[in-house]
Amino acid sequence: MSSKQIKHPGRRLLVLLVVIAIGYAALALGAATHRTSMTPGLALDLEGGTQIILTPTTTDGSTITDEDVQQAIEIIRQRVDASGVAEAQISRQGGQNIVVALPGQPSQETLELVRTSAVLYFRPVIRIIQGSATAIAQAQNQYLAKAAASASASPQASDAATQDATSAPASEPAQEPTPQATAVPTVTAEQVAQTYADVNQDGTISSDPLPATSDDHSSDEWITEQMIYDAYMTDCTAADNLTGVSQDPSKAVISCAKDGSGATYILGPADIAGTDISRASSGLETTSQGTTTNKWVVSLEFDKKGTDEFAAVSKRLLAYRDAAAASASTTTQTGSTDSQKARFAIVLDGLTLMASGFSSDVTTPITDGRVQISGSFTQAQANTLANQLSFGSLPLTFTVQSEQQISATLGIEQLRHGLIAGLVGFLLIIVYLAWQYRGLAVVAVTSLVAAAGVTYLAIALLSWAMGYRLSLAGVAGLIISIGITMDSFIIYFERIRDEVRHGRTLVAAVDEGWSHARQTIIVSDAVNLLAAVVLYFLAVGGVQGFAFTLGV
Known part of the structure; x- marks a missing residue:
C-alpha cells in the first residue's frame, strides 16, 4: 500500500469554481441593484471626467512659494486617494495653478475635498442667533396681519400689539389684539436688528466693545453692538453665505451654520487651530458601556500643543456650564447666557459645523487630548470631515477658476x-x-x-x-x-x-x-x-x- 497521501484535485477545482461563482453572483446582484456595474470603471484616458482648476491665494498677501504649491498638491492627492477615487491626475499649470482631473462622475463629497482648504479652528461661542432679522420681521408681520384681519379690540390694543412686535422675538409674539384694527402695521428687518443689537438701549448702534465680566475668548469685550447688528442682518440660508470665507483667527467673527439651518453665530478668537490635530478618524459611536450605536462620529487626537490648549478651554467651558446650571440664568432679548458661552464651535473654512457643549457625563477638564465629535453625521459626511482633518490644512486658500467636464484623452x-x-x-x-x-x-x-x-x-x-x-x-x-x-x-x-x-x-x-x-x-x-x-x-x-x- 502506498504511503503517499491520496490527493483529490477535483475537490480543489470544485472549491475554486464555487468561489468564482459566488463572486460573479455578488457582482451581478450589485449590478441589478444599481450599486455597481458588471464592467470595471474606466480611468480618465478611457472615459473622461471632471477637471477643476484652482488658483492659490494667501490670506496675508505674502508671496506664494513653490514649496507651498507642492505641499498643496500632495495634500489634495492624499485627500482624493483617501476618498476612494483612483486614477486621478493632479498637476501644476502655469507656475501656480493646480489642475485636478477626476475620472467619471465624482461625488459631491469628493469635489468638496478638492475645493476647500479645510482651515479648521475651534472657537468659543459668544452669541447664537436663530434666524436673521429678515426672517424675524417676516414672522412678526405675518402675525400682525393675521391679528389685524381678525381685529375686534380697541385701537389702543392694536397700537400695543405693534409696539410689542418690534421689541419681542418672533418666538414670543405680543399679546393678540382684539379684532378692531383697521391698519396693518409692519416691522422692517433693520428695526428688528436695531432692537436686538442696542444692548444698552441708548437708541444708537455703537462700535465700542461691550462691557465684559471676564477676559477670556468667550468675553463680550470681543464684540460690539455693530457686530450684533450685522449678525442679525446676515441671512445664513442664502447660498452666497454658505460658500466659506477666510477669517482672521485672532478676532471675533460672524459665522453661518454650514448645514444651511439659518443659525448665525458670533464667535470669539480661535482657541485651537486645526493644525494641532494629530489624528482624525470616523466610525460608529461607542458608549461608555462599550456598546456600539448606529450614530456616526469623528474622533480627534490633539498633539502636545493642542492637548494643553484643549485642557484649558474645556476647563473654561465647564465653568460656564456649571455657572449656568447653578444660577439657572436666563437672557434678555439682547443678552447672552452662560449656557451659550459654554459651547464650543468647530469652524471649517469660516462655516460652523456645530456648536455644542460637553455632555453631562464630562465633569472634569479633558487633559488627554482625545475628543469625540458627534452630530447628525451621515457616513459620507463623517468620512469627509475625518479625511479633511487627517491631512491637515492646506498652506494656501484656493479660488475655483473653472470646473468642467473633460472628454477621454x-x-x-x-x-x-x-x-x-x-x-x-x-x-x-x-x-x-x-x-x-x-x-x-x-x-x-x-x-x-x-x-x-x-x-x-x-x-x-x-x-x-x-x-x-x-x-x-x-x-x-x-x-x-x-x-x-x-x-x-x-x-x-x-x-x-x-x-x-x-x-x-x-x-x-x-x-x-x-x-x-x-x-x-x-x-x-x-x-x-x-x-x-x-x-x-x-x-x-x-x-x-x-x-x-x-x-x-
Missing part, C-alpha cells in the same frame, strides 16, 4: 485596440503551446481562461469596493501578466519533459516535475510581485495603474 477605440492586441497575443500563445506540448496545451489554456476570469472578477469587485478604475496602462499590465502566467506553464512543462526523458511515466512526471518547478515558479512570481509593489508606491498616475494590474 484616448477613448474607447484605444481600449478596443488594446484588448485586440491582448487577444492576438493570447491566440499566439495557444498556437505555440499546441505546437510544443500537444495535449498539455489544453490544460494550460483552460488554466489561463480560469485565471483571466478570476482577474476580471477581482478588477470589477475592486472597482465596486474601492473605486478602482482601469486605464490603458492597466490593460497593458493585464496583457503582460498573460505572458508571465504562460512563462510559469512553460517552466512546468519543460520539467515534465525532463522527467519523461529520464524514464518516468507521465503521471509520475507530472508530480515530480511540479515539485522541481514549483520553487522556480514561486520565486519568479515573487520577483514580479515585488517589482509591481515597488513600482506602485514609487510612481503616480498611469504607472501606478500598470503596476496594480501587473500585481493582480
Whole structure:
C-alpha cells in the first residue's frame, strides 16, 4: 500500500469554481441593484471626467512659494486617494495653478475635498442667533396681519400689539389684539436688528466693545453692538453665505451654520487651530458601556500643543456650564447666557459645523487630548470631515477658476485596440503551446481562461469596493501578466519533459516535475510581485495603474 497521501484535485477545482461563482453572483446582484456595474470603471484616458482648476491665494498677501504649491498638491492627492477615487491626475499649470482631473462622475463629497482648504479652528461661542432679522420681521408681520384681519379690540390694543412686535422675538409674539384694527402695521428687518443689537438701549448702534465680566475668548469685550447688528442682518440660508470665507483667527467673527439651518453665530478668537490635530478618524459611536450605536462620529487626537490648549478651554467651558446650571440664568432679548458661552464651535473654512457643549457625563477638564465629535453625521459626511482633518490644512486658500467636464484623452477605440492586441497575443500563445506540448496545451489554456476570469472578477469587485478604475496602462499590465502566467506553464512543462526523458511515466512526471518547478515558479512570481509593489508606491498616475494590474 502506498504511503503517499491520496490527493483529490477535483475537490480543489470544485472549491475554486464555487468561489468564482459566488463572486460573479455578488457582482451581478450589485449590478441589478444599481450599486455597481458588471464592467470595471474606466480611468480618465478611457472615459473622461471632471477637471477643476484652482488658483492659490494667501490670506496675508505674502508671496506664494513653490514649496507651498507642492505641499498643496500632495495634500489634495492624499485627500482624493483617501476618498476612494483612483486614477486621478493632479498637476501644476502655469507656475501656480493646480489642475485636478477626476475620472467619471465624482461625488459631491469628493469635489468638496478638492475645493476647500479645510482651515479648521475651534472657537468659543459668544452669541447664537436663530434666524436673521429678515426672517424675524417676516414672522412678526405675518402675525400682525393675521391679528389685524381678525381685529375686534380697541385701537389702543392694536397700537400695543405693534409696539410689542418690534421689541419681542418672533418666538414670543405680543399679546393678540382684539379684532378692531383697521391698519396693518409692519416691522422692517433693520428695526428688528436695531432692537436686538442696542444692548444698552441708548437708541444708537455703537462700535465700542461691550462691557465684559471676564477676559477670556468667550468675553463680550470681543464684540460690539455693530457686530450684533450685522449678525442679525446676515441671512445664513442664502447660498452666497454658505460658500466659506477666510477669517482672521485672532478676532471675533460672524459665522453661518454650514448645514444651511439659518443659525448665525458670533464667535470669539480661535482657541485651537486645526493644525494641532494629530489624528482624525470616523466610525460608529461607542458608549461608555462599550456598546456600539448606529450614530456616526469623528474622533480627534490633539498633539502636545493642542492637548494643553484643549485642557484649558474645556476647563473654561465647564465653568460656564456649571455657572449656568447653578444660577439657572436666563437672557434678555439682547443678552447672552452662560449656557451659550459654554459651547464650543468647530469652524471649517469660516462655516460652523456645530456648536455644542460637553455632555453631562464630562465633569472634569479633558487633559488627554482625545475628543469625540458627534452630530447628525451621515457616513459620507463623517468620512469627509475625518479625511479633511487627517491631512491637515492646506498652506494656501484656493479660488475655483473653472470646473468642467473633460472628454477621454484616448477613448474607447484605444481600449478596443488594446484588448485586440491582448487577444492576438493570447491566440499566439495557444498556437505555440499546441505546437510544443500537444495535449498539455489544453490544460494550460483552460488554466489561463480560469485565471483571466478570476482577474476580471477581482478588477470589477475592486472597482465596486474601492473605486478602482482601469486605464490603458492597466490593460497593458493585464496583457503582460498573460505572458508571465504562460512563462510559469512553460517552466512546468519543460520539467515534465525532463522527467519523461529520464524514464518516468507521465503521471509520475507530472508530480515530480511540479515539485522541481514549483520553487522556480514561486520565486519568479515573487520577483514580479515585488517589482509591481515597488513600482506602485514609487510612481503616480498611469504607472501606478500598470503596476496594480501587473500585481493582480
